[in-house]
Every structure is written in C-alpha cells, then in structure tokens.
Amino acid sequence: MPWKVLIADDDPNVREIIRLYFRQQQIELVEAPDGASALSMLAEAKPDIVILDVMMPGLDGFETCREIMKRCEIPVIMLTAKNDEIDRVLGLELGADDYMTKPFSPRELVARIKAIFRRMQKGQAAIEADSPAQYEFDDLVIHVPRREVNVGSEKIDLRPKEFELLAFFAKSPGSVFTREQLLQQVWGYEFSGDMRTVDVHVKKLREKLSPCPHACIHTVWGVGYKFEVEACT
DSSP: OOOEEEEEOSOHHHHHHHHHHHHHTTOEEEEESSHHHHHHHHHHHOOSEEEEESSOSSSOHHHHHHHHHHHOOOOEEEEESOOOHHHHHHHHHTTOSEEEESSOOHHHHHHHHHHHHHHHHHHHHHHHTTOOSEEEETTEEEETTTTEEEETTEEEOOOHHHHHHHHHHHHSTTOEEEHHHHIIIIIOTTOOOOTHHHHHHHHHHHHHTTTOSSEEEEEETTTEEEEEESOOO
C-alpha cells in the first residue's frame, strides 16, 4: 500500500537522502524543517507515520512527539545523533514506537517503517486470537475488540502497544515472561529494539493501572515480568 510519511528534520541533506530513497520505494514524503512546522502540517497532511529528529531548533523532537501524542494516535520514529540511553528511553516514554541513531541507512529506515506497520496489522488479530471478548479482574475490565480498559467506571487511556501488552499479560495471569518473549509476542519477532523498550512500557502501564488495587505487574528479578491479580502492597 502507498504510505505517507511526515519527517521533521532541520538538516536538508538528511531530508534529501530520505526523499530520493522513498521515491524509489513509492513512499510519499512530507517534509518539515522543524517541529513547529510538522505540527502545523499534521492535520492537513494526515500522514501514516511521523519521523522526528531529536535535535531541532525551537521545538525539539521530544516536545514535538509529546504534542503529537496529545493530538492523535500515530506511529513515531525518533532520529537521534546521540546513542545515549537517556535519549532512547525518553523517546519511548513519550510514546515513540522506535528510534534510530544517526548516521543510518535509508534502507533500514524503510525496514523499520514496514516492521511497525506489520506489527499494527498483526496486533489486533494477535490479541483477539483465542481471546474472550473481555477479561474481568475484580474492577479491572479489558474490552478486547474495543481496545478499552476500565477500572470501575473510570476509563484508562492506553497507547496501542500498552493495550497489547496488557492484553497479552491478561491471557496468562501468574505466568512469568522474559523480556525477549514479550518483545517477540507483543512487538513482533522482527522488532529490532532493545530490552529497555519492555521496561519503559511496563513502567508506563503500571502507572496507568495504579487506580486498580487488584492487578499488578511484578518484576521477577533476573527473569522478566508477570501479571497477577491480587491486593497490591
């Protein structure tokens, strides 16, 4: 299918390299020189995915990502000239789906984009396979087809990957999963991120489930995580 990608990067050489390669791949590219311009183009361009450079003048990539997450549900890839873990973690915590360190190959960038769309297409089918219409754990209710989570009368706002992670845990409460297993089962076997990705999403999920005193995601030290339905202490 033809994709439309919005890129925000203040380096015209980077945009040109990506533009030429995307043209070969029949991917439409919308270009913005900074974060503020990208935000102004977002509603009209209606891209399928956004690529954000971290180091931009004015509104940087992190602030732009934060604002995008307020406006819509759309995949985001962060580009960073640094390989610092703090940059990767912050981008993921803000809701980015992936990150790449400059310099990078345009071919790899396209591969990452394809991987994200594969995961999106498989995600709903995967969580619905052999799943009930909903899971109920005391006052925690997970509506699978509607992708909604409620604690009592309160609706919990989850990002798509957070929901898929919770739905996967809910299938097997009490079972321990390694980070590698979670990357394979929730993100997809082809996912090329690091183990920190799982930690960041678990942290965010714990925070959002805090209104529920009965459902906890426990850390099993040296192994991974497990979801249990019990009174939290």
